Amino acid sequence: MRTAVVWDALRAVLAERAGSAGRGVLDIVDAGGGTGGFAVPLAELGHNVTVVDPSPDSLAALERRAKEKGVGVRAIQGDAADLGELLPKDSADLVLCHSVLEYVEDPISALTAVSGLLRHGGAVSVLAANPVASALHRALTGHFDEALAVLDDPQGRWGDRDPTPRRFTPAALSELLAVTGLAVGPALGVRVFADLVPSRLVDGEPGAAAALVALEQAAAAHPVLREIASQVHILAHKP
Numbered sequence: 001m002r003t004a005v006v007w008d009a010l011r012a013v014l015a016e017r018a019g020s021a022g023r024g025v026l027d028i029v030d031a032g033g034g035t036g037g038f039a040v041p042l043a044e045l046g047h048n049v050t051v052v053d054p055s056p057d058s059l060a061a062l063e064r065r066a067k068e069k070g071v072g073v074r075a076i077q078g079d080a081a082d083l084g085e086l087l088p089k090d091s092a093d094l095v096l097c098h099s100v101l102e103y104v105e106d107p108i109s110a111l112t113a114v115s116g117l118l119r120h121g122g123a124v125s126v127l128a129a130n131p132v133a134s135a136l137h138r139a140l141t142g143h144f145d146e147a148l149a150v151l152d153d154p155q156g157r158w159g160d161r162d163p164t165p166r167r168f169t170p171a172a173l174s175e176l177l178a179v180t181g182l183a184v185g186p187a188l189g190v191r192v193f194a195d196l197v198p199s200r201l202v203d204g205e206p207g208a209a210a211a212l213v214a215l216e217q218a219a220a221a222h223p224v225l226r227e228i229a230s231q232v233h234i235l236a237h238k239p
Contacts, residue, residue, distance in 0.1 A: 001202075003037075004213045005190045005220040006098075006127060006233050010038075013123045013235055014045070017093050020121055026093040029117055031080040031110075032100035036062040036073060039096075043071035050074040052086060080104055083113040092117040098127035099231075101176070102164050111180040118238040126177065126234050127190065131156025131167035133230040137195065170232045182236035189229025192219040 018024050026047045030039045033051035035058050043049045043066065051073055053059055059075040066073040078086045080100050095114045101107040114124050131150050138158050139147035146158035156167030168176065170187035177184045193215055202208045219225040226232075 001209055001213050001216070002191055002194050005188055005216055006125070008217065009188065009233060009235055010042075010094075010125060013094065013125070014047075017121070017123065021093060021119075027091060028094045028096070029083070029087065029092045030096040030098075031083060031114060032098065032103075033096065034058040034062065036065045038098065039073050040065050040069055040071060043073050044069055048074075050076060050087065052076045052078050052080065052083060054079050080110040081106065081113055083110075084116045087117055089116050090119050093119060093122045095122070095124045096127075097124055099129070101126065101128050101168065101173075102166050107166075107176060108179060111177065111182075115180050115182060115238060120238055123235055123237050124177075124182065126173065126236065127231050128173055129156075129164055129167040130189075130227075130229055130232050131169060132228050133191075133195070134158060134164075134167060136228055137230075140196075168232060170226060170234075173232050173234055177234060177236045181239075183239050185235040185237070186221065187226065188220040188233045189222070189226030189231075190216075190220065190233045191230035192216060192222075192225050192228065195230045 017026055028042055028047050028049045030049060030051045032053055033039045034053055036051060039049045039051045051062055056077055059077060062073060062075055076086055081104055095117055097114055101110060104110045134156060135147040135150035138150060150156055150158045174184050174187055202212055
């Protein structure tokens with residue numbers, strides 16, 4: 001439910017890339033893929049998937065999850081900024097960069113490394129935290145000063161205790177991708193309502209989960225609602 005919008009976009013780009021490349025099995029890299037929430041389902045679809053993550057514990061959990069599903073996923077310990085040293089240039093049809101740019105030391109260097117992995121026509125899927133949503137969520141929990149701080153801070157942070165080093169508006173994320181020479185697609189909002197609706201309203205009503213997914217899918221491209229989504233999702237292509 002929380003990632004339905006992202007999966008819709010990924011299924012579309014996988015079909016498009018498979019058609020243009022003339023092969024059904026694609027090479028996918030999940031930078032910062034952790035325990036395999038995206039990587040394992042992609043491997044189940046039959047693709048060659050490599051996860052690069054700095055945490056050995058996450059990679060161990062990834063391998064257990066892949067084994068339980070009966071698929072193979074290659075696990076490499078390393079940082080997103082070091083992708084160019086860890087994997088061959090022009091070797092990927094799709095790179096996932098989900099919840100990574102908020103934490104890397106230099107987002108431009110990380111995206112440059114991602115771009116170097118992509119074959120011509122390949123795509124990168126970027127998912128990043130949105131500062132406007134953070135301000136909204138802080139306000140809804142009564143932290144009004146922190147909500148104001150998010151709006152005033154260039155990095156979209158609510159204070160020194162904020163665990164997220166930076167956040168990106170749709171415009172800022174699009175600009176960052178364009179700087180690295182990628183052809184940037186439209187920004188979509190992810191988790192517009194899912195993080196605001198109490199779970200009891202979803203779990204306790206038949207059909208409520210499916211209805212919420214449909215609402216999320218409709219809101220993802222809405223020019224106003226996407227601006228308050230918890231995360232921003234963009235697909236960009238290497239020309």
